[in-house]
Amino acid sequence: MVVPVKRKRNLQEPPTYEDHPSSEGSDFDQTGESDYESEEEQPKKRSAPRKAQKQAETSSDQENELFKALSSPVAAVSELALDWVEAYLQDQDNSSVDSFKNMFNLVLKAVGCKTLAEAHDLTSPDSAVATVNELVIHFEKQKYHENPFASTNKNVKHFQKNLIEFFGEVIFFAHEKGCLYRGRVEEDQSSLASDFMNSVIQWFTALSSSTPRPFRHVSTVILLNVVTQLCHQASSLEISLERQQRQLSNAKGNNKSKRNNQNQLQKIQWMTKNIETTRFRKETIEEYLDEISRSVFVHRYRDVDSAIRVSCINALGEWMVANPSYFLSSSYLRYFGWLLSDPTDAVREEVVKVLAKLYRFPKGSIENMAFSFRKFTKRFQQQLINMIWKENLTSIKINLFVIYIELLKIGFLQDQDKINLCSYIIYLAELESTHSTSNNRLKTESSRFLTLVIQHDADSLTEKLAGYTDSISSVFDNSKQAYFFRYKVLSDVLNKAFQQYDLKRSKLVLTTDGPSFWKLIDAIYGDMHLLPEWSSHWEIILQYLMLDVSAIPSEGFSVSDTEELSRSLELANSDQHNFIALLSGVVSSSLNRKARKGQKASSSDLPATLIPKLACKLHDLEDLSSKNVSMYPIFLKIWTTLLSFQPEPIQSVFEHSDNVEGYNQLHAKVLQFFLECETLSDDLNDLYKTYYSLLLTSSGNGHSNSDDDNNQLINPNIYLKIEDTILALSTEVVEAFNAKSSATDIFEAEFEQEDPFVCDQKDLCNTLIDVSNPLMKLSIIGDVISIIRFVGEPILDYKVSVLEQISVKLLSKLDFQLLVKLWPRNLYKVMKSVSKAWESLLDFILISLCWKLEDLMYALNDGTAETINVDIFLEDVCNLFINIIDCFKSLNEVTFGEGDLSGSESVTSSLKIELADFYYNFGIRVVDYLTSIKAFYDKTHASNRFRDYDAMFRDASKLGGYVMGDIPDTLENALMNVFYIKEAKLALLLGKDLTRTANENVNFEEFVLDAAQDGEIDDVSAQEIVTRFDSSDEEDDENEAQIAKAAAEKEAKELAKSKMQSAKHERDTWIQERDLSIVSMKLLGLWKAKVMSPSSLKRFALNGEKLGQTFKTIVSLVDAPDEPSEVIAVDATEANEIRTSEEQTTLVS
Structure with a gap:
């Protein structure tokens, strides 16, 4: 067993994780610490530790007053801590260790150890490791292990919170009572630590280095909390020191005219003594911080147990906020960078959560950031940006966007970084459209980021066009100019982001054809429109769409200036396409709005206001959309959304404005476009199905309802x-x-x-x-x-x-x-x-x-x-x-x-x-x-x-x-061939050998793509390149860095390719299983209806055990007595839908 004492720093290497079984299911880590720490990093044993005395066996019901008190939901923790500190001071006077014994046994009770320490075991901190080793032996011999610290039992569910609070309060009162510090320090003493803190550090560090996970977990959490409280005290002392030094300077300044004033000199001496005392206490606390960090944190942050790693990183964040002058430095910030690559989601989640808090801490000014924090950001910025493409946890993504927002505010993100992250927002929109699941907080944060990008670029455009303000104001309201520029910039940014996303889409999403770009813009702006920066400004979109840029006065400008103005403001076809999609997002968001916390709809966004205003512009919008077949689906989406909104019927709006003819003309235009369109895209196909369904189908029976008075959408x-x-x-x-x-x-x-x-x-x-x-x-x-x-x-x-x-x-x-x-x-x-x-x-x-x-x-x-x-x-x-x-x-x-x-x-x-x-x-x-x-x-x-x-x-x-009766044999054989094709395709993907009948003389594998060829994936980008961050300010050796980078890129690329191939294989298997299920259910209906022969049914069920659970379930329906209509449940919509998951992505760095 190792003994923690002072040792040299060896903090230069990031953590390395190997494959280990999870420790969650066991209280003991059989692999030991050596799997995560090199021998050089292990604490050296103290020389000649004395043997621990024989432990007294105590029964499991032996009471510990502290444990009993802290288990209570109404425990007076602060009073309990004060009583303990006073008892400890009294023990010091009496040369007793009873109070410390109670504290140490409290921790043993917290981990479920039945064997407790006696007073004579705790007299010397030098024996800490040997004593803990004896305790571990007894703990391992226990027949069962309870862990009150991690228990959810109602009797101890408040214990963990109370225990952590108790140690924090003990440190506070120890500071107040003075037992944190030595009375005096001899010249030959190298340590400033008091007896109290020396005992706490040595005994609890020994526990944190032991084998049982509960020992390490509880003692580590306690020591981390001790450091947190010490940071608060250090910060308080730092403030006091600054105040005292300022007062001393003032006193010396005032003493220039009163040099013989004895009272003033005494006051200066008293102030100087206070400063020395405060400085001594601050140095003492910094020694504690250094000792616990080196003996506990640098080992436990790479612990095999991810819960301990999470506790370490959470505590480090608290230390940096509480005592930035000590902890907000390169030597500690690098741990965040290293753990960005931790294999456990919970650890990475905690890292980005803490970093998000730290980035908000400087209040958005790069001048307020410590030099080391700026250096950390430059080193790990690219890794933070790349993380968003590979993470699956929504909470990690949310905090990453919080970080991006802060980086954008302080000017760290380059244009390419911004476009890269905006392309991820497009990816999010596609995932939502295929998964039908979303997270409002993530959408809000990503919308806030995109909004900040737009505002920044729009400000640049405003500065660029500052000389044309008077001319522009002739067509734009001055109060609305900023939003005109914002919408133009938004369209440009979305175009650039989509171009970049389109290049990498094949490496991210396995489906060949995803939703149209306008649908993604619709979804993205539908979320952005809920933000106060965008709400109530939708009419500007319409105004801009109908704007004639040539109408802007150009008197006094050169030809080149006029052309520059036109280029900056004129909408290309792609911009018009985007603007109509933005308007579609407004309509969808406003009519289907679900209130989010802290967000209220603007009055102009309410359906009662929006629909009448929009109705006046629908003819112009349709005329514009009909000029380009790619824009018409967007208009049709707006039109069908308005038609389907029952609380404020669109036809009633036209009737109230005495414009039924205008309503009829709109339908006539929509029908005429349908008739004349040479090729119906998938979007138009789906939207026209919705359109005709709204017009011609009543709510329940599915039949024509041209004579149904309940349907007011249609008239003769x-x-x-x-x-x-x-x-x-x-x-x-x-x-x-x-x-x-x-x-x-x-x-x-x-x-x-x-x-x-x-x-x-x-x-x-x-x-x-x-x-x-x-x-x-x-x-x-x-x-x-x-x-x-x-x-x-x-x-x-x-x-x-x-x-x-x-x-x-x-x-x-x-x-x-x-x-x-x-x-x-x-x-x-x-x-x-x-x-x-x-x-x-x-x-x-x-x-x-x-x-x-x-x-x-x-x-x-x-x-x-x-x-x-x-x-x-x-x-x-x-x-x-x-x-x-x-x-x-x-x-x-x-x-x-x-x-x-x-x-x-x-x-x-x-x-x-x-x-x-x-x-x-x-x-x-x-x-x-x-x-x-x-x-x-x-x-x-x-x-x-x-x-x-x-x-x-x-x-x-x-x-x-x-x-x-049975259908002709030639037709039955032909139908069975449909089944055989899908059966052969799925079997090949699953690697199964099919059982066939003697009369099957067709090699159906000829009709199946070779699995290896079909699954080949080229040009997959590396998911992640781990960045190293040293405490040294010197640059890394260039050749070594290049070699390491190349190796990391190669390894990451191979991993990405492997994951992509695996995901593609899973998707192809899902598609073939879906197709086989469809044809099987359809054919099963024919067998149930006695249209096909029993012999083909027998062949159908021949491989029922080989082709997956879904097909096996279908085969089990062969003998079911139900009618075909009751057993056939094929969802045609889902059958044509390929759903991908975030796991089926490859990270593009």
């Missing part, structure tokens, strides 16, 4: 415009089928085959691309109301309907075998476009089928079923269904058939993978068709009253072959 004028839109889209589809040549040519490369029939297939694909856009739009409307009378009946002068055109002129002619086998290279290039067009077509046909079946169900309920001839009514969708099945079989044959594809090996392999993805999307829609038809048949075949029902549902050449 708007409903007619929607019908006109449906008619125009249907006409566009029919005209595309009857056009002599397609408007689109996706096959721009040279033909691989000159066969006329092959060229005809090319034309069919181009036609499919042409009609996919209007079909997608019809599907969006068809999700809400029936469109059958527009697509199921002839329109205008055409003799056939849209559905018949699709069947006759497209599906019946398409031949996948010709396309794939004779044209692989060109098809591979356009496969994604073709696949997306097919999805639009299949979704449209499915919606049409469902509306037709629903019309038949309505007829059953309203008694008109006898008037409907089902064979004729369903003829068009029946033909479409059969055509789709034939296409699916053809695709199955060419994808999994025995014939090889022509073309190079790389093209063939890539095309197979693309075909497999297309095949999956095609197949799950075929299952939806079968499920819908079978569900309708099961509900109607027993008691139907339709005419010619059997002609449709009993005829095997029509729908009968798909509802009256």
